[in-house]
Amino acid sequence: MNTETFSISPLGYLATPFADKFGIPxxxxxxxxxxxxxxxxxxYDRSEAVRELGSFSHAWLTFIFHQTKGKWQPTVRPPRLGGNTRVGVFASRSPFRPNALGLSLVELAGIDTHDGVTLRFRGVDLVDGTPxxxxxxxxxxxESVPDAAGGFADASPPSLAVRYEERAIAQLSVALRQHPQLARLIDEVLAQDPRPAYADDPARSYGVRLYCYDVKFRVAEGFAHVDAIDLVG
Amino acid sequence: MNTETFSISPLGYLATPFADKFGIPxxxxxxxxxxxxxxxxxxYDRSEAVRELGSFSHAWLTFIFHQTKGKWQPTVRPPRLGGNTRVGVFASRSPFRPNALGLSLVELAGIDTHDGVTLRFRGVDLVDGTPxxxxxxxxxxxESVPDAAGGFADASPPSLAVRYEERAIAQLSVALRQHPQLARLIDEVLAQDPRPAYADDPARSYGVRLYCYDVKFRVAEGFAHVDAIDLVG
Known part of the structure; x- marks a missing residue:
């Protein structure tokens, strides 16, 4: 039995539009x-610590899956296999792993060293507040190995087109004043079909939390239909 | 000041040909x-935990830089910049970082689940015993982004051709009985010129420890000359 442990501490906490897990790319x-x-x-908030980082277009974030409470199992059911085939935890990117370490490749969008150090990343897939x-x-x-074999995750997942219902269009036009990128973000998030893999009920409504909005949608005939974009608490 | 900490534990310790740090790719x-x-x-030694891992050609190893004793500085001097230009620690892959976490992309060479779980990786760049x-x-x-901008590390480093002196050839022929891949490994390790960036004395002899051998070499006129392959302790 292995008892050696190493301690790690956050450099900071990532602020993202994803208020909870559901819907995250x-x-x-x-x-x-x-x-x-x-x-x-x-x-860590010294400008020297990020000197020259801006000459790279992409960066790896190593993070903690802080919502998993240390739970793990030897096998998991990846969404890419329909959610009902089990593969080994080390053949997956599941959050439920022996050490709750995550790895995410993001684009560098900006570095501000005016008052401390603030970094902006594009294309994040992490819940708000991730360490x-x-x-x-x-x-x-x-690290770019285009001809690597990607097993059961060898190609990009298929994507959905997104349609806005009348009520959602009206709500969106208000929300865009606060969050100009919200429409595109909704398109990108719903395009990847965030529903659980085993669910396919065109009448069922789901809600994705983006910023302070609850984006209500259904999926039918290859489209994600946005019914409402409600402000939440 | 940040005091939250997370504990992580090794899944195992990687056995590699690199007995010490000098010479590691x-x-x-x-x-x-x-x-x-x-x-x-x-x-973690259950076959289920690696089920389907073999369908991938490459894997990420996250590891601990266990020889750094928690030391870090806001800036480091990467060998790629000649060892005398400082960049931010987060713009580098230096082992001396706030959390001593490393990331290494390796090829999967084999998975043995006959008695526990033993994994073989090709192209490792880690010291023997790395957690x-x-x-x-x-x-x-x-994760393959061939057109990403790689800053000061945008292209592969130049490489040296390797020549064996007479004594080294004789020693190599004996060593190959024990380690059939030793010649190729020496070629690969010396090709990347493991000398400190600021050193360029063609008379100076260096030693790289591979398995139980001390590989003595000099670098002159674009060649790495192997003088001896001595057995050590």
């Missing part, structure tokens, strides 16, 4: 309008 | 004949 970069903001905590424990530059010459 | 996959072996510790804390499949559709 299943991989980073599927939703380029999902912007995450990371303010580095002391003692970030490392930032590393992406090295295309070493 | 500066990125994974530069030395495909560097094979690493990982025996999973209980309770591995996570294994994740590589997702080419999401």
């Amino acid at each position: 299943r991989q980073p970069r599927l939703a380029p309008h999902a912007i995450g903001t990371l303010r580095l905590l002391p003692p 970030i424990v490392d930032i590393k530059p992406y090295l295309p010459y070493a | 500066r990125q994974p996959r530069l030395a495909p004949h560097a094979i690493g072996t990982l025996r999973l510790l209980p309770p 591995i804390v996570d294994i994740k499949p590589y997702l080419p559709y999401a």
